[in-house]
Amino acid sequence: MRLEWKNDEQQPISLKKLVTEHGVSHRMYQTLKENAASFQIQGQSIPANREIEPKEVVTVTFPPEAADPQVTVSHEPIDILYEDDNWLVINKPAGLTTVPGPTNSTDTLVNRIKGHLIDEKAIDLRPHIITRLDRFTSGVVLVAKNRLANSYANQQLADKTIDKRYLAIVKGQVADEHGIIDLPIGRVDDHFYREVTEQGKSSKTEYWVKKRLQNATVVEVKLHTGRTHQIRVHFTHQGKPLLGDELYHGPMNSGIERQALHAESLKFVDPFQKQTLEFQAPIPADMQTVMEEGK
Numbered sequence: 001m002r003l004e005w006k007n008d009e010q011q012p013i014s015l016k017k018l019v020t021e022h023g024v025s026h027r028m029y030q031t032l033k034e035n036a037a038s039f040q041i042q043g044q045s046i047p048a049n050r051e052i053e054p055k056e057v058v059t060v061t062f063p064p065e066a067a068d069p070q071v072t073v074s075h076e077p078i079d080i081l082y083e084d085d086n087w088l089v090i091n092k093p094a095g096l097t098t099v100p101g102p103t104n105s106t107d108t109l110v111n112r113i114k115g116h117l118i119d120e121k122a123i124d125l126r127p128h129i130i131t132r133l134d135r136f137t138s139g140v141v142l143v144a145k146n147r148l149a150n151s152y153a154n155q156q157l158a159d160k161t162i163d164k165r166y167l168a169i170v171k172g173q174v175a176d177e178h179g180i181i182d183l184p185i186g187r188v189d190d191h192f193y194r195e196v197t198e199q200g201k202s203s204k205t206e207y208w209v210k211k212r213l214q215n216a217t218v219v220e221v222k223l224h225t226g227r228t229h230q231i232r233v234h235f236t237h238q239g240k241p242l243l244g245d246e247l248y249h250g251p252m253n254s255g256i257e258r259q260a261l262h263a264e265s266l267k268f269v270d271p272f273q274k275q276t277l278e279f280q281a282p283i284p285a286d287m288q289t290v291m292e293e294g295k
Contacts, residue, residue, distance in 0.1 A: 001123075001124075007057075015051070039059070040058070064124050071100060072105060072107075073114050077112070079091040079092075085145065086146060087270065088113065094286070096108065131164060131266065138281070138284045139264055140266040160224065161269065163265075163267040164222070164265070166231060167218065167264045168221055169256070169287060169291070171250060173217055177208065180206045181205045181206075182205075183234065193229065195237070204223075216290070232247070242259045243256050243260040245260070256286045260287050264281060
């Protein structure tokens, strides 16, 4: 990948300042410095310590990312909502693990994305998952296809400017039409599950009631922090566990066999196109059925 960046200031600036102003991290800058051809002006390589004069244009070449040999290739299909040179947006089905692990290392979302990138003869073959979902949570997953996109996205995560919205169906009637659950979440000994605890990390969940069912409530949820199982833990603590959420003792007789949680939409600013991109994943059939039956 090659990009051209101009010094728009009135005085000379360091090459490092120019590239970091365009989202290049310190670690990525060190990697670029290792290749003599990474930085060029008018086709000629320049040293990393060179100052850039006003209006000078620097061509920055990013080295391709080789595939991780430890990640098995899977050619199983993926539901692509959007793709360009930098981003891949996928509608992940419930039941598909996002990243390889001890229990599944051959057919996760990452394995499938690797197969997809190989099939389209991509140069960068190491996908970066930006918005990871639990295995049984469905919906929108944002993937960065190269180093710079990953750097941009991680900065937006840190700045909390990526707007992710979830749809959840919780047990019983949520009293308020809108609310914020601001309670710390932490690990329980060495167990997989989490709980609200004073020793936990700050966690903030905002919600809006979208529909009231006979014995449940459909809520739209926005996370202001990103703790493990945050939505599931916060609503369980409120006495409103998600339908189908066996781990957190949610009702298992409500017509859905996994936690009723769907990453419905995602919105962020694409620094490459300099415009806001917004995506929405259709509500999956199991949750749609519960919502239509109104039980």
